[in-house]
Amino acid sequence: MDKFVEKELNGWGRYRGSRSHIYRPEKVNGIAAVVQSRKEGSYIGRGLGRSYGDAALNQGGGVVLTERINRFLSFEPNSGVVSCEAGVTLEEILKVFVPRGWFLPVTPGTKFVTMGGAVACDVHGKNHHRDGSLSNFVLDLKLLLADGQQIRASRDENSDLFWATVGGMGLTGMILSVTLKLRRIETAFIRVNYRRTRNLDETMRLLEEEDQNYNYSVAWVDGQAVGGSLGRSILIRGNHATVDDLSPQQATQPLEFADRRTWTVPPQVPNFVLDRFSIRAFNSLYYRRFRQDPVNSIIDYDRFFYPLDSLLEWNRLYGKRGFIQYQCVFPPDTSRAALVEVLSRLSKEKIPLCLVVLKRFGAETGLLSFPMSGYTLALDMPMLGAPLLSVLHELDQWVIRQGGRVYLAKDSCLSAEAFKEMYPRFGQWQRIKTEMDPQNLFSSDLSRRLRITGVDA
Ligand SMILES: Cc1cc2nc3c(=O)[nH]c(=O)nc-3n(C[C@H](O)[C@H](O)[C@H](O)COP(=O)(O)OP(=O)(O)OC[C@H]3O[C@@H](n4cnc5c(N)ncnc54)[C@H](O)[C@@H]3O)c2cc1C
Known part of the structure; x- marks a missing residue:
């Protein structure tokens, strides 16, 4: 299993920071090994740390960086469906696919974010009024759950988990890979x-x-x-x-x-x-x-x-x-x-x-x-x-x-x-979290601050 470094990390706003054990696995199985070791009481995934506050921080626990989990897995040139590991960045997708006539279906105001981070926040872009959030274009996710299973979630398969994971701030499990439908473009x-x-x-x-x-x-x-x-x-x-x-x-x-x-x-x-x-x-x-x-x-x-x-x-x-x-x-x-x-x-x-x-x-x-x-x-x-x-x-x-x-x-x-007053569907989300992760193995400073946990704390 990968070694960790103990370090202070910040959110992008540099206002919230906390010390944790930082892991930087190179392969998907490395992520599974870290999480299954249970050396720390809890874990949270982290992409490029572009969330502003404490969503990708985990005081005293494990933080799993996905920056080396960044391989493209498949691409269908006729439909523009790409499948990639969670640490692939939007910048990398643009570099590879714009010259082939494909663009991101939704993009936030920075390309320095990972696919895993973008899905976990269900990011929106300047086209939300027409196209909605990123999740509208996500066809399929591969997730590592708290019990060690690696499963697929989509609109048709494990759909409850799919809707709890998009926008779920990394708290339902580690996103290992994402399948996304790109947008056709004629020019850059x-x-x-x-x-x-x-x-x-x-x-x-x-x-x-x-x-x-x-x-x-x-x-x-x-x-x-x-x-x-x-x-x-x-x-x-x-x-x-x-x-x-x-x-x-x-x-x-x-x-x-x-x-x-x-x-x-x-x-x-x-x-x-x-x-x-x-x-x-x-x-x-x-x-x-x-x-x-x-x-x-x-x-x-x-x-x-x-x-x-x-x-x-x-x-x-x-x-x-x-x-x-x-x-x-x-x-x-x-x-x-x-x-x-x-x-x-x-x-x-x-x-x-x-x-x-x-x-x-x-x-x-x-x-x-x-x-x-x-x-x-x-x-x-x-x-x-x-x-x-x-x-x-x-x-x-x-x-x-x-x-x-x-x-x-x-x-x-x-x-x-x-x-809890702002997110009326939290109760529905919480039932899925309780079923998937009853011990809150996936937790963050944000989830503890806002008590976004499985069991009503
Ligand atoms: C300049 C700027 C402009 C922005 N503009 C927008 C915008 O227009 N629209 C918008 O929606 N957002 C915007 N954001 C916010 C940003 O898009 C999101 O915070 C994005 O999710 C950050 O991605 P990241 O890879 O850096 O993730 P991190 O910040 O590292 O993590 C964000 C969340 O994702 C989780 N996560 C990361 N990787 C995984 C994984 N593999 N599995 C499970 N969970 C994971 C983390 O636990 C955390 O909860 C902007 C941010 C910046 C700095």
């Missing part, structure tokens, strides 16, 4: 439309009226705008470009483009780099970059989907204190009032909002999956200690009253009580 480019809005009402109206014209749609919100400008945004919408959309030069090799340069943020960054003044200046400049009239352009998929990926280790920009991303979703009928309340409240408390993104969601999927029909708002803010936490706890209550919920992949501060 996106036809993008940028449009500036004056306030939240205009933002919401245009999203509702025009979203159906775009496969991908999101609003970058000026988090500093208040009063009549509250919610003013840049709408960023796009569709996959066809060869006819490209310039003659791009059209010669439509599935290729020049790689972007990357920069790496140094390990120590002073706190003032992202303070209230620099954030205000950035937001204002970005908003003014666009005119009122819509602007169209053709850009490669990497610039469109992953603008932050060219700045490696960008989470260090927040300095030692780290940062929090608060992402919540509201049903359609309460969305407007709820969005006004969240944005105004954080502005009144003078909490600097570095990045604010708004988007419409389609239908919900897995038992613990985050998305539900309505509007989701994601807000990045520096970790400002107890005063910020107390505001966020109040917002949690507000989110509950509006029938919404907070995304576990981003969360680091929710209470167990609030979690």
